[in-house]
Amino acid sequence: MLAAIGLDETHESAYRALVRVGAAEVSDLARGLGIGEPETERALRRLERHGLAARASGRAGRWVAAPPGAALGALLTRRRHELEKAELAATALAEEYRAQAAEPTVHDLVEVVTGAAAVSQRFLQLRLGARDEVCALVTGGPAGLTGVADSAAGRSADRAVRCRSVVERAVLDMPTGLVELSAAIGRDEQVRVVDRVPAKLLIADGSLAMVPLTSRTAEPAALVVHDSGLLASLTGLFEAVWRAALPLRLGADGGTVGEADPEGPDGTDLEILSLLLAGLTDASVAKQLDLGLRTVQRRVKRLMELTGVTTRLQLGWHAYERDWVARRTRAPQG
Template sequence: MLAAIGLDETHESAYRALVSVGAADVPGLARRLALGEPETERALRRLERHGLAAQASGRAGRWVAAPPGAALGALLTQQRHELDRAELAAKVLAEEYRARAVEPSVHDLLEVVTGAAAVSQRFLQVRLGASREVCALVSGGSDGTGGIGGGAGEQAGGRGVAHRVVVERAVLDTPLGLGGLSAALGREERVRVVDRVPTKLLIADGALAIVPLTSRTAEPAALVVHASGLLASLTGLFEAVWREALPLRLGEGADTVREEAPEGPDATDLEILSLLLAGLTDASVAKQLDLGLRTVQRRVKRLMELTGVTTRLQLGWHAYEREWVARRVRVPQV
């Protein structure tokens, strides 16, 4: 528990033992710790350098513990100051990096990372670097580099970072995958499922993406993409897959998940569609149904997202294909 202030398990055990007995000599403390006397003495010297122990005055060979409140409090304060300085240095470096990246060259927009450890570390850095939203496509048998759950997800979720994750259905067939999904849903991440994702992908804040380059048989490699047309394409790919995927929800058990069919249009949505297909404008539809104009536009936008289309003409075609409206539409009142 005291590793954060520079004490390993042996030093912490020595300090705890010394606190419990008040004072002890090296042989007695060594027996209590089940350590050799030389190792015990080295531990005491280390505690002395940290201000946690001192040799008793007037009694050679006796050691006493420093009061934990004062001694540990001083170390914690020092640690906080060091962390504050490190955070300030990180902010300065980030500002320098952003200033240099205002007019990036073509070579600065792409970064190739090779090696399993380097790829895994870069995925982790991209995810933990997000401040608003993480979007991920997770393939079956994922090694966790762009995945769900785990310490990175907990840390990002704890900072209020939103998550949208699409997983392959194969992930649901593995206990490890189900565990990660349950943990992600428990953190209120939004998770959807499809039969197959086109690629593993991770996007942070819409400003940085990382995608694998090689197959499992080759040396692992990944491409880090900064703000560019390629990043916009990757973001569009994610959004297209997200629209087609089915939502996942926690099941009755804590470690089970289930798919949910996408919500369809309600009666008001169907009335709006029928009137629009009859040729009415948004304003006329709003007046006819006694709705606000923004309400009509918001409902139409939701229906377009639900069907995965980008134009109202496509929405009308999908409405007929899905039998949301009949060929004969309601005639507006004059």
Template sequence: MLAALGLDEVHESAYRALVSVGAADVPDLARRLTLGEDATDRALRRLERHGLAAQSSARPGRWVAAPPGVALGALLTQQRHELEKAELAAALLAEEYRAQAAEPAVHDLVEVVTGAGAVSQRFLQLQLGASDEVCALVTGNPVVVSGRDNKAEEQAAGRGVAYRVVVEREVLNLPTGLLELSAALGRDEQVRVVERVPTKLVIADRTLAMVPLTSRTAEPAALVVHASGLLESLSGLFEAVWRDALPLRLGQGGGITEQHPDGPDGTDLEILSLLLAGLTDASVAKQLDLGLRTVQRRVKRLMELTGVTTRLQLGWHAYEKDWVAREGRPPREAVSQRELPSQRAGRPDPTPEG
């Protein structure tokens, strides 16, 4: 836990042991750490250089631990100072880069990446470097990186990066397709499905995109596109596919359902009702056992769905569309859902009443 302060596992264990006993000599501490006396002595000397331990003046040969609040606080302050210097250096380098790239040459707007390793690394870097949103078109034929291997997506989504993903229907039939999509929906990613996507594509923060290059050779290759008219065209392509795709939702029991994008789902209706009742976003999240970002993201989606810019307008639309109860009448179900064929497989047909 103290690795960020420059201490490895041995030195942290030595400091913790010294804190627990208050004072100890080298042989005693070596037995506690199951280390040789020479290694223990080196660890204590290292702690001494960090200001975490000192030799006792009252009892020669014994070592005492420095108070953690003071000693570790000093190290934390030093680390914060180093981080601030690094942030300043990064900001200066970014400014220098922007100045040099103010009028980039045409050949700097695109780069060709070849080789499976290089393509995979660049694909992951795009996601790890995103700070706002990642948009992607996914085919049913992963060549370099499969959904199972894409750990960057989980990391990026975990730190708040929004994901909008369109998969072609073939993905649902892959051996791990439904499992991967369920995991993505569980991370509150927005996922839609179409019969076919025109190409594989990933766009990070609308500033960088990556598309595969078809080649006569077996070696994978991709084109990385920087901010340009070409990037705007790729963004437009994604938005066009996104509008025509059907949203996927987690249904009861963890199954996946397709939902027509003409209305909110059950959770959206609950959020709307609570907001119109006067609850704050935080109270709604607590009431429904949802994350605050989830509530805010769903409200934003509903505003985009209705084409409004304020929550007051959203409330009016919800009332007009009968999305919420009025005059004692329950809200009209505004969502049309159907199970995926793969989830209906093996289920007996209902027997008609006779």
């Protein structure tokens, strides 16, 4: 538990034992810890250097514990300062890197990453380092989904990074496919399905892309593509596959996934459109239709994606052009 402030298991055990008894002889501590006296002596000296223990006055060989509140508090403060300095250094290096990469040479536009560990590490860097959006084409299994299940990745959700994934239909038939896809949708990720995707692909913030290189004989490898015409082509490929794919929706029981036709709105979408065109706000629409505000906003966003527009004014025009609001909808209540 105290490894974060520089103490290994032996030193932490020694300090905890000393705190429990308040003061002790080296021999007594050694017996309690189950280690030799020389090792115990070295541990106590290390604790002394950290300000966590001190030799008792007036009696040789006896040690006392420093008050944890003050002693550990000082170490934590120092470690926080060190982390702040490291963060500032990382920011400065990132700025320097961006400045240097502003005019990249042709050889710097593509990295070749080899080895399973290196490829996995680079993949996580791109995925966890994204600030705005992560897009992925997934083949062979759901492990490539953009969401991160482990606790260290909570930062992606905290920073509201948008995640869009297109998976092959075969993923649905895999043993854990539906579970992973349901979890991804539960994290508010957008997931669509197609019969086949052209290649595995990960794009972070539209500035970096990663394409695995497949080979039956060579070790795993991948290309990391920086901002360039090639990256623009990969981004265009993803968007083309995304538009052709079918959205996945959770079933009513919350445990299955089904496909929805993206070509038109359902009845609830039509009601939302009608009320919005009548001048109601999102909050008023939600109240009238007994929906959550977030549900209304998500449905409007989906309709904008389906029509390829960027503003609600354009969405209204498309709604009339496609006769979406010509159908009968629920009238607003006074």
